[in-house]
Amino acid sequence: MNELNYGWDQVRTRIHEACHRVGRDPQDLHVVAVTKYLDLEETKQVLDTGFVHVGESRVQDAVPKWKNLGNRGIWHFIGHLQRNKVKDVIGRFQYLHSLDRFSLAEEVNKRALQKEINVRCFLQVNVSGEESKYGISPNQLDEFAKEVANLSQIEVVGLMTMAPKLERTEEVRPVFRELKRLQQRLQKLDNPRLQVPHLSMGMSQDFDIAIEEGATWIRLGSILVGGYKRGGNL
Template structure:
């Protein structure tokens, strides 16, 4: 399949998932995950209309970021070490992997220093897998209360990663769990305004994630072939 074919297939699948769940297509944002591809295919996906790009590590993103810069809207979607915050804040307006207070505080400190506001998702390990990062669900509420007043940091939603399943339907409880956690935060009025974002769903399971309320899906292999 060509890139055009892959984009058309993904769009068809997103629209179908939205229709099945009674949602508008405009409610779902696609982040094209370019972490495994070089500059040329990244520019190709950008030219195809995908402005939101996702990267996992600054050292892998650097060449692409320096070439593209603000032509794209950059999302940092990988585990972020505190000592790497200096490389990310000011370049990536979205960070999806905030899961500990020391990291949130360092993002806040660098954001204030650089005069920017960073939009963050709090990462929750809904599945409980030891191999995955993220807060335990029962720790989300106190953590959210700890970070809500940090300057330069705007909590806009929650993020999770589901286990890879041969049958995507088996991921549904994970995505439903994240949506329920977001609703619990909003019922508790932790933030001054309700949060709406749910960053969940990848190439293998994005349709199920959309049916469960994903507002942002992170798509790599289904769109981009690694070299």
């Protein structure tokens, strides 16, 4: 998978450059290799290349891959999750990046309790306000976070957002900056279960800016595996 190796070399250089510009340590950055458009063999090659974190967003496609490769890597569910699919996700995916409503949180907690496990979750915030995007609104975040913090099996590890697709990438910077501000606001609540140390933001088209604004997790698909892309622009 030479293309993947080449893509990763380019990404790694850009990560180091972005971190250098704002005085950050590149070791603080985690990359989720988005494999949702790859088949089983291609996903295996991603893991063979050395990627630890893989991201999937379609339960029906992800579960067969997990059944074959779940003993390798750390699996992240990054897409919108329906309540009736929670049973297929909990116990397979260590991270959920798209917790965006309390009814979903309750179902996640219930399934996790049955399996006696904790689930690391990002609260998804629709910072841009686009109707086409999921996530709670920023003004609902504090109340939502407090409610989720009361659920015993959910570990709120951070916040997640998706920036809009704009012709000038620089224009997405305020979206990432706002998520950082929301993180800091939650941390001031002084709730030990809402330390939210991580920000999951930045994709192939805008990860440099996301890093400069504080991302700790970036979700990359096409820039790593462009030749295998099945659509989308992660």
